[in-house]
Amino acid sequence: MSTPEDSTKRQGLVKKLVQLRLKLQELKDEPEVEDHENKKVLGHLFALTNNGKTQPSKCDVCANSMWSRLRPIYLCKECGFSCHLKCIDIVKRHCVAVKLARKAAYEMSICPEVGLASQKYRCADCKIAISFKGDSGEPRQCDYTGLYYCQTCHWNDVQVIPARVVHNWDFSPRKICRQSKQLLDLMMNRVVINLSDLNPGLFNRVEALTNIKKLREDILVMKKYFISCKYAKEARLLRMLEDRPHFVEGSVHYTVRDLMETQEDLLFDSIKETHKRYSQHIRIECDLCRAKGFICELCRAEELIFPFDIIAIACSQCSAVFHRDCFFKKNGVCPKCERLAKQLAITGVSFDESSPT
Ligand SMILES: [Zn+2]
Ligand SMILES: [Zn+2]
Ligand SMILES: [Zn+2]
Ligand SMILES: [Zn+2]
Ligand SMILES: [Zn+2]
Ligand SMILES: [Zn+2]
CATH class of the missing domain: 1.10.8 (Helicase, Ruva Protein; domain 3)
Known part of the structure; x- marks a missing residue:
């Protein structure tokens, strides 16, 4: 009689066997590596790589798994797009790094959907026909672009969406397509958000x-x-x-x-x-x-103050620094600016004093 423990073991073994078969199939499918040169395709700068990952990654062209530990794969050094050797000639997506080099800015509308009909029922990336009816797999929406994609171009990756952060301070990760994933990863450290x-x-x-x-x-x-x-x-x-x-x-x-x-x-x-x-x-x-500290001219206290002190404030006109309390007791009127204004009224000439030290 088989115990639950046996059955778990068996399931594990079966899973392993399936993985080995997949690996074997892939080894048979892959052409021998002849050309060790880097390849340039649609703006991508592909290099052969063997990243030694023990887990399979997925091919950005066919969405099947890649065992890069066994066989080299192509990896774009610019955007992270990776694919099987055999898939290199049918890459359809342009390198997002090239797009960013021209214009690095975020989509700032939240999930700007146009609807599947406006997309002519085609994947926004690879343009194959997609539909909610039929058995080709449901179209998937990308929360960043608002558009619909086929399941080869959208793997349900999740990421924080900049527009949601900026408008709603909402950091919950949303599902995005592959292209948006590559773009958002690349943009993560770009200095482009003026809050x-x-x-x-x-x-x-x-x-x-x-x-x-x-x-x-x-x-x-x-x-x-x-x-x-x-x-x-x-x-x-x-x-x-x-x-x-x-x-x-x-x-x-x-x-x-x-x-x-x-x-x-x-x-x-x-x-x-x-x-x-x-x-x-x-x-x-x-x-x-x-030596570049200030003495508050309003109270003449000996202690030096600096414009970045919490207790201090700098005049926005002349940059002289005072105690915040002293300044507001004087109704926010800067004595130095006041003097300069009087001088100007009397002599018609404004003498700029050197900053007090
Ligand atoms: Zn690329
Ligand atoms: Zn592939
Ligand atoms: Zn697609
Ligand atoms: Zn110093
Ligand atoms: Zn003071
Ligand atoms: Zn002033």
Whole structure:
């Protein structure tokens, strides 16, 4: 009598046998590798590769499995498209990396569906006929493009959709086609999302974003100190942000990775750490940077303040720095700008004072 344990074992063995048969069939099907040259097809830069993965991956042309550990496969170095050797001549999808080189921007409408009829009942990628009737397999919708695809071009991969993040702060992964998968993977670290333009209201809804925005603006102010400080250069302080160079260049653009890490509560902590290190250099460690601190002209307290201090505020006109409290007690009127305006009224000439130190 067979026990449940036996039957599980047997199922395992049968599965293994099926896999071995598939491997064998594939070895028979594959042409011998003659041409070791790289191939260029529809913008893809294919190289023969043997990635040593123990799990089979799937061919982007025929959607059958590939055992690259046994036989080399073609892999596009640019977009990650991979296929059997025998499938290389029937590749239909253009390389998404080429498309991105021309224009790297996200679709910002949420799942912009046009309907199967508008697609003339054809797969949006390979153009074969698709239909919800019949037995060729149901068409699959891609949440990124909103279009329908055949099952060879859409494997139910899931990914976070940028439009849903930007409009609804929604990070739930949605089903997407192969082309969108390759595109979104490539775009993950592209600095293309200007949240202040696309959805400024998000900063009110998501506290972490507001906090990160403040830190980023501070870091840009601190950068001005570091550019003229030999000690900051020696300590390679700006290098702390080398995996996010856009944080050194500006404060408004984000990558999808930035936003995902914001939502996972990782980005704020990491930027906060950098901010702390920078502030320590300017305020405490470095005589050159410290010398550029400000004395609040409104209370004349001895303590030095800096524009990135939480207790401080910089005049948007002349950049003089005051205690926040002092400034608002004066109804937000900058004494320096006031003086300059009076001078101008009396003499007709505006003397620009040097910044107080
Ligand atoms: Zn490619
Ligand atoms: Zn194939
Ligand atoms: Zn297709
Ligand atoms: Zn310094
Ligand atoms: Zn003050
Ligand atoms: Zn001012």
